[in-house]
Amino acid sequence: xxxxxxxxxxxxxxxxxxxxxxxxxxxxxxxxxxxxxxxxxxxxxxxxxxxxxxxxxxxxxxxxxxxxxxxxxxxxxxxxxxxxxxxxxxxxxxxxxxxxxxxxxxxxxxxxxxxxxxxxxxxxxxxxxxxxxxxxxxxxxxxxxxxxxx
Amino acid sequence: xxxxxxxxxxxxxxxxxxxxxxxxxxxxxxxxxxxxxxxxxxxxxxxxxxxxxxxxxxxxxxxxxxxxxxxxxxxxxx
Numbered sequence: 001x002x003x004x005x006x007x008x009x010x011x012x013x014x015x016x017x018x019x020x021x022x023x024x025x026x027x028x029x030x031x032x033x034x035x036x037x038x039x040x041x042x043x044x045x046x047x048x049x050x051x052x053x054x055x056x057x058x059x060x061x062x063x064x065x066x067x068x069x070x071x072x073x074x075x076x077x078x079x080x081x082x083x084x085x086x087x088x089x090x091x092x093x094x095x096x097x098x099x100x101x102x103x104x105x106x107x108x109x110x111x112x113x114x115x116x117x118x119x120x121x122x123x124x125x126x127x128x129x130x131x132x133x134x135x136x137x138x139x140x141x142x143x144x145x146x147x148x149x150x
Numbered sequence: 151x152x153x154x155x156x157x158x159x160x161x162x163x164x165x166x167x168x169x170x171x172x173x174x175x176x177x178x179x180x181x182x183x184x185x186x187x188x189x190x191x192x193x194x195x196x197x198x199x200x201x202x203x204x205x206x207x208x209x210x211x212x213x214x215x216x217x218x219x220x221x222x223x224x225x226x227x228x
Contacts, residue, residue: 013185080174085182087195149155149194 014079015088016146019095021069023139029062030132047121055128091145099138106130155196158218162191164209171208179208 012020036054037046084092110126165171173191177184180201189195190205197205206213 013183016185081183083183085186086198086201087182087186087189146189147194149189150196 011077011080012146013088014074014082015084015092016143017073017077017079018070019139019142019146021073022066023136023143025062025065025069026132026135026139029058029065030128032061033058033128047119049121051121051124055124059128087150091142091150094145094150095138095142098141099134102137103130103134106133155193156220157196158193158220159190159216160218161187161205161216164211164216168209176205176208180204 033054036058037049037051040049107127107130110123110130113123113126161176165173165176173184173187177187180187181204182201186195190197202213202217206216209216
C-alpha cells in the first residue's frame with residue numbers, strides 16, 4: 001500500500017502527498033454525505049431532510065481529515081523536504097486553472113436552480129457537488145502532472 | 151492534455167561525470183526538490199529557462215550540453 005508514496009526509488013514530494021490526502025478526504029467526505037443522506041431518504045422525501053448539519057459536518061470532516069491525514073503520512077513517511085519548489089507551483093497553477101474552469105461552468109447549475117426558485121436543498125446540494133467536482137478535477141489534474149509529466 | 155516535454159537532457163550522464171553527483175546534491179545546488187530533478191531527468195517536466203541555466207551552471211557546461219530539443223539538435227543544425 002505504501003508503494004503509492006514512491007516514484008521509482010524516490011519518496012514522493014510533500015506537495016504531491018498533500019494532493020493525494022486532499023483527494024481522499026474530499027471524496028470520502030462526500031461519499032459519507034451521500035450515504036447519510038440516502039439513508040434518511042427512505043422515510044422522508046429527499047428535499048425535506050434536514051441536510052444542513054450533515055453537510056456542514058462532512059465539510060468539517062473533510063478539512064479535519066486533510067490535516068490529520070497529512071500529519072499521519074508525514075509521521076509514517078517523512079518527506080525529504082517541506083519546501084514548495086517551482087515545479088510544485090507550476091503544477092498547482094495548472095490544476096487551479098482547470099478547477100477554476102470547472103467551477104465556472106458548474107456554477108451555472110445552481111444559478112439556474114436559484115433563478116427558477118428551486119428549494120434551498122437543491123441549490124445547496126448543487127453547490128456542494130460543484131465544489132467537490134472542482135476539487136477532484138483540480139487534484140486529479142495535478143496528480144497526473146506529477147506522475148505523467150508537465 | 152498533460153504531456154511530457156520534448157526536451158531531452160543529459161543530466162544523468164553529467165551527474166556521473168561530475169564525481170557521481172547525487173540527485174539530492176544537484177537539487178540542493180539548483181534550489182529544488184529531488185523529485186523535480188528526477189522529473190526533469192525522466193522528461194516529465196520541462197524546466198524554466200532560468201532553472202535550465204542553473205543546472206548547466208552546476209555542471210559548468212553550456213546549456214546545450216545539458217538540454218536538447220528535437221528540431222535543434224546539433225546534428226539537425228548542420
